[in-house]
Amino acid sequence: MTIALEQVFAEALGIDIGGVSDGLAYNSIPQWDSVAHMGLIAQLEDHYGVLLDTDDIIDMSSVGKAREILAKYGASL
């Protein structure tokens, strides 16, 4: 079963899946700060089997942006 990007975000940030939408932005909630961001990156990398470029980690400013970046790596979203 494919786990949706929203679910990876919810688990990584420890928030309800209902609170995850493409518009959810980095630093817009206390659970998504810089420390949580690196943990989120690790979970996304593990889940999709990719190693993200440093610039892409910096650019990952929202769920929507994450979707766009992961698609660039050929991740099945």
Add this chain to the structure above:
Amino acid sequence: MQGLLQGKRVLITGAGRGIGLAIARQFASQGAELWLGGRDEVAMSQLAAALGSEFGVPCQPLCFDVTEPVAVKQAFQQLFAQTRALDVLVNNAGMLEEALLGMANQTHLQKTFSNNTFSVIYCSQYAARMMQRSNGGSIINLASLMGQVGAAGLSSYAGSKAAVIGITQSLAKELAASQIRVNAIAPGFIDTDMAHAIPEEKFTERVASIAMGRIGTPDEVAKVALFLASDLSSYVTGQVVGVDGGMVI
């Protein structure tokens, strides 16, 4: 007998010769699974095959230029595809080019800092993320005694290595929560091609400045790297370990 690094996944940059090669041999003898970083594909492949056969450990070449961020990224993506986690990174690749202040041009400065300093950050960025997957790890940076005390004609080299010490101490603090230890080794005068590249008169002068009265061997540096890579140093981070025989500059 179990080696001190049995089952640990290790990347060593600049593993083709000198201190890097000594570290690769020492780690292989202790059961590590190795990726040997270097630029010469043929030489690194041959070395990996030789070490793998001699010590009976998995050993692979990983050819890339540490000064090129894109090449570093591709190398780590290759590594990530082979093993999702990494336990030890040895940032050993580096260079020494003497230049008096008036002769240190931009090309020289960029080359020195790209090889000795920026590469440490590029590689550590990816390595730290892979280490978080194995619940910790050890990053070992090769600094230099020159980075602590300086030397005439080596302002750029000493500056690049002093920066490595600052990076080490900062990363030790930043990554401690992830159980990633970051330490540096500061070799003095070690018997490598780099040491023999200096004029004979200066070579003699340098040896005379060593309290123990002799040049150090790459293996003596490698043994300290082994300590820092292994669980023997499980509570050691942010340290700069001198391996200099009591050298005074």
